[in-house]
Amino acid sequence: MSQPTIDPFDPLGLEAELSDEERLVAESTRRFVRERALPEVPRHFEAGTFPVELAKELGELGLLGMHLQGYGCAGTNAVSYGLACLELEAGDSGLRSFVSVQGSLAMFPIWRYGSEEQKERWLPAMARGEAIGCFGLTEPDHGSDPSGMRTRARRDGDDWILDGAKLWITNGGIAQVAVVWAQTDDGIRGFVVPTDTPGFEARDVGHKLSLRASVTSELVLTDVRLPADAVLPDVVGLKGPLSCLNEARFGILWGAVGAARACFEAALDYAGTREQFGQPIAGFQLTQRKLVEMFLALTKAAMLAHRLGRMKDAGTLTKDLVSIGKLDNVRAALEIARTARGVLGANGITLEYPVMRHAANLESVATYEGTEEIHTLTLGRALTGLSAFT
Template identity: 75%
Template sequence: MAKPGTQETTGTPGRPPAAPDPRDLLDVGWLLDDEERAVRDTVRRFVRERVLPEVGTWFDRGAFPRELAKDLGAIGLLGMHLSGYGCAGTGAVPYGLACLELEAGDSGLRSFVSVQGSLAMFPIHAYGSAEQKETWLPRMAAGEVIGCFGLTEPDSGSDPGSMRTTARRDGPDWVLNGTKMWITNGGIADLAVVWARTEEGVRGFLVPAGTPGFGTRDVAGKLSLRASVTSELVLQDVRLPADAVLPGVVGLKGPLSCLNEARFGILFGAAGAARACYEAALDYTLARVQFGRPVAGFQLVQRKLTEMAVSVNRAALLAVHLGRLKDAGRLVPAQVSAGKLDNVRQALRVAREARGLLGANGITLEYPVIRHMANLESVATYEGTEEIHTLVLGQAITGIPAFR
């Protein structure tokens, strides 16, 4: 990470506060060490200064500024949880906190960083050859090369094992055919990590933009994640050299391990979106005067703010706990599913309650709430729907798979 400035937020060690901080009711920040607070504060400051003044415009235009990639790379956020090749090599909790602060800005921003680091860089780092790592990872860490992850297909979302995209050998080369859908960063990516069915099983392939037969089409008409590029990938007789395949993995283990990394970032990110909505509602109701007093002074409003504060802190505590498990090498996929399932659910509830507390103002981009609320509808379904994570947990609890 770039060298942080002075600490400027809650949750520093020392004597207990005289009263709880309404923005960190359970003093979750006290659980963090100095490195974790430094990461949190650096990213929070970046979001406040670089993102929040413009993100409403990006959302309104349906655009993600490509130049932001180098800014994110400059402060060490791209692939920050990976080691070597220009990556920061931080622990899981600092990475999660960065995702939390990024999504407090916008889900599209956190999605960009998650896809770049956990879905595009991670498989190269974990399963790539030495040459592939040296060729791609340093430039991806710097934001000079943008990556995307091609797994989901038009008819294969929650069931990636039914993918139709194929790769066949033709002499020393591979030839890929198929279509991928709902691909974050697809239209701006310089490199796609595409998963395809081969004779020996599912394999990952590195497909540079501009390869003959490879094209993208951006999804139009989105009402969610508008400050993010979502695309279709089309592969028509795409010919790749033998060294384009990731040599270190065969089977669905490869893409599923990447998804587990991304879901970890999401469970932190959802807590950030929830916090942003709660803080917007708190500020608004304290300033808004009706019947001669601040709206926050009414009992019904205080109950709603209380429920929101509890949900926000519950999500943050769960995220930090799962991060500690991951740093200790104890985190298992079912626990990630629990975090993704509940934190997104809590964030959606907070966003909808906040929207109501802002009244008519809650539907405008002058305030962040409607943007977060719309974004969270996508967060609820990507990287595993609520139903899929419920079945993952059901199998973990009972030992009986119920997917088929």
């Protein structure tokens, strides 16, 4: 048998174009995932729990709020952040979701729109993993259309009173602080809410079949009284939460490549060692077609992620282009996961291999931070100038 003549994971030499810092981020994150996370992930996935003990280790690696400047954050470039998300999600979507929510959805709005007092109080502790954050936007009846949110904040003297509910909130049950978005008389505002505030309750969502190694919660706010300085002072309206979602989507389009790589790697290795009819199944035409289709999709997804990362660092990345990455890379990763499961046969449904776990997780990744329908219509509007949302 001749030796392979192409690198199945980097045929175009994308790694050679990385800076020393970018390569170091990728390598150190990959090592952490393989040595610390992967030995624990299957157990947590089966139990429906998150390895919260890893939070401070993620902080020590500089991965929490890593793309933010100051306040104990690493201040890396966008490509480094993307590479970290890729390696984390090669371990499990729950790991990448934790880091994305912490950095892009909880820390980013405080960093971008918060007061100096809010930044000093929360960001250094969050960067160290000593304080965990969550992001309260989605509601039981308002997911894709956050403008219809029912959570309200009203004035009571100098204080604010919050009432409402948020659902599908990653990290909600383990968070010390929540960034909650609510309707006010002046429009939608963001509030920094310590989770030990009276009237704040987090109820974990059970019976999940996806993202099991992650905490998902409902937040219930009943007469939650906050001081005047709890509001994020520098943003009013939906542009606040939507800008945070765009930051998170950037991490997702990289993370999907990691999940896809893990599935392809498992399928390629399995096909080369699993024998049927007297030879490895990698030698059969139909199996080779599956491997080639996965390889092509993975290569294109990686190219797209790297290009969008370079554009973000150059300041030319738009939200519409992020939609391309979120939509197509997640779609490609799902197809790779399903194809890889087929290559592994019955073995593909067990936790001995990562494929079914990734396939299940990616069903959630396809839905959060904008469904396939939302990103399709976003791109349709960008192409035609006509909105089909209403």
